[in-house]
Amino acid sequence: MHIDLRTISIKPQRQAFDHLIRRFGDKQASRYQEGSYDIQAVENLHYRPTWDPDQALYDEGITRIVMQDWYAIKDPRQFYYSTYTLTRARQQETTEANFNFVETRGLGDMLPENLRQIALNVLVPLRHAAWGANMNNTFICGYGYGTTFTQPCMYHATDHLGIAQYLSRLGLLLGDTEALDKGKAAWMEGEAWQPMRRYLEDCLVVRDPFELFVAQNAALDGLLYPLIYERIVDDYLSTQGGSAVAMLCQFMNDWFDETSKWIDAVLKTVAAESSANRAQLEIWTAQHSEKAAKAVLPVVRLGLADEADDAVVEALAAFKARMKKTGIAF
Amino acid sequence: MDAKVNRKKLGLKEKYKLLTRDLGWEPSYHAKEKIFPYATYEGIKIHDWDKWEDPFRLTMDSYWKYQAEKERKFYAIIDAHAQNNGHLNLTDARYLSALKIFLQAISPGEYAASKGFARVGREFPGVGTQVACQMQAIDEIRHAQTQIHAMSNYNRFYNGFHAFAQQRDRIWYTSVARSFFDDAMSAGPFEFMIAIGFSFEYVLTNLLFVPFMSGAAYNGDMATVTFGFSAQSDEARHMTLGLECIKFMLEQDPANLPIIQSWIDKWFWRGFRLLGLVGTMMDYMLPKRVMSWREAWDIYGVANGTALFKDLARYGIRPPKSWDDAEAGIDHMSHQFMLGFYQWSFGTCFHSWIPSDEDMAWLAEKYPKSFNQYYLPRWQHIKKLAEAGTPFKNFGVAKLCQTCQLPTVFTEPDEASLLCHREGDYKGEKYHYCSDHCKEIFDNEPEKYIQSWLPLPQLFQAPNFGDIGAWMAWVDLKDGIDNGDYVGSQDEANFQAWRGLATSNSNAQAQGEQ
């Protein structure tokens, strides 16, 4: 028996799941909404964690930020797993093509030696910083409350792992395994890197998920990415004949632009929730960005030498202006 | 060109090491114990995290590439399924009860697993382990979402799916699954790995996904086949992670063996009880059956489990203590569950029904040791009552097991005509259990299990106070629509009517029964 199912028109019994109709009205829900809202358990949790009986399994109280409803936070990119993965898959194709281009044409070998050294000295140790950022975002995802807040943090964590891997490949391409060894030694003992490593280790002991979000995603990355990838890689190295390095770092630039919109949207919603939240965000942003500026300065000097101080002052001013737009003045 | 770097050719393993564990570092500004505060309290001793063997060596770029390919395939099929009224290809709408249970009980578990893996992906002090756990964390978000997306279209046309988010936290039978995941997440990182990564993923998920998804294929449900197989392709990585993790823990220190063995004993039984739900779906809820729960167990449980525990014997691991009782229970549990669901069907957000004569003949053939002797007479009695117009309903509240949260409907492992029920006292309170194993699990950690939220007593507490109507509103169950017998239900009537439209020449807009 052949059934032509397409030709019949039947009326749905309902438009969407109840919890989405309650939030968004009686209409079909988007896949972002279906995959993000109210999918974390809320009540009648069975046991207290043995690792910290003072917390509930999902606990709104472990951050100083207070939200009436954590699902007020939204990812403007509307990333759920599928849209996230498809976006990154497209980008990795471009990145792969870029690596391939540089490699097959020997562009890495043609880099002037001083530029290669700057690229290796500045970029390779950053793979460890990216790893720290991965850990911090994994933490926020694990312990933060509400899927619309935590889900993008998991994507952000795997992005940082991807960046750490791209930086490692850049090191291998420009300086083989010795470059990675030297980069790690610099990270562990080099004077220029100690404030940065200290900043990340300080972050690794912060157990307030939202404070960590501010310290890592807003304050540190908000200074580091513009300074490294715009100022040093795009502006300085490219104009000196190091555009091969810029090709290898294109992902990081695009990624920073994209993810900043998400970070700003999160901060804006949380700051607008209450004056207490806003005040807390102002304290955290001020504290951490001041520390972060000190941590990035010696690294920026590796690339920009005497111009570094001014560059950091400018970046800090730009960051303040950016935060101001989210409602956080410091 | 004299500056040319002489690059070494790196093998997959070497390269992957550089791209993962070499990223980590020994902290010096804070003590390691402050960065990883939960790594030691369970008593597991790890001397060298570098001995960790990576399960699969996917870097992020390959991960994005291959996962995106899977996603494209998945959503293409889901879209086509929705556009072409794919739901009318089902053998029968009664099949959807299996999916309703899945969405209410299993998909939230996928999400919980994602949170849990994010936590252990941060708490383990070894980078290789962190990376593997983080990938599982993001995969599990995928599974929760693909399942919700696949079932979203069924929700538009059929009852029982609409309130899965509330029912996850409130209705009685989902508490079985949620207590399982809550239990794992409230444990330390190593126990979590044994619970989810090893016992659930390695020992049991093949049983959850493979035969069940074949069942979906047999019953014309392309949406579920697609999410099932697509999810299972990630499970292959997860299972391998579970196995690597257990081998790593066992190799690190001989003192780990007894701790791990006790977790295997515990989590095998917890998982076995939980998967009884799947057994019921397979034996009773598939209009067209692919294999019995017993057969699936023989292939994926016994054959695989035996091979696995033989392999682990070199570390001193023995099969779970409850293995023999599980083996004995296999011939009974799906029947006991379905009888339970039928008599409490006023309180389920899915339909149950009395199996047809043909179904019962099939069950008798597949369960020669148990069906005719123990369950056929009960179904015949129930059928007689239904035919007389006085269907059997049990409005009494079942005793729930304090550990696994299931009603105590099981029989003694060695005597299938005797209900199995255990009691215990702790600090002056009386507790009930469905089995010796659940009692033992409680006795090992009483302070944990006295906290169990028991969903049935909730009927008598605020805001319900014994009022079944109030309780139904509280769990978002629409009486007479979501619950009860499939025969005579709106789902049945609509499915028949819509199918009728598809096979006749009527062009009228079908309204469906409102």
Add this chain to the structure above:
Amino acid sequence: MSTVFIALQANEQTRPIIEAIVLDNPHAIVNQEPAMVKIDAEGTLVIRQQTVEELMGRAFELQELHVNLISLSGNVDETDETLTLCWNA
């Protein structure tokens, strides 16, 4: 000797992979099941990149397997050229 297995989705992409497995593992048993193919083998089972490439007529990364993999059992050993499943006992 225990049995290892690998299960793949039944589709055009996996056809040459399954063929390659059969060629490289004469002891393997192929079971056709609804929408999937399950291959059992005593002791070990090896998938060789080279054999798959020859049958496909194009370059094939072993990690492409993930796209159509349903399940497996046994210890996994992954190199550039092979993927091996085995039980040690």
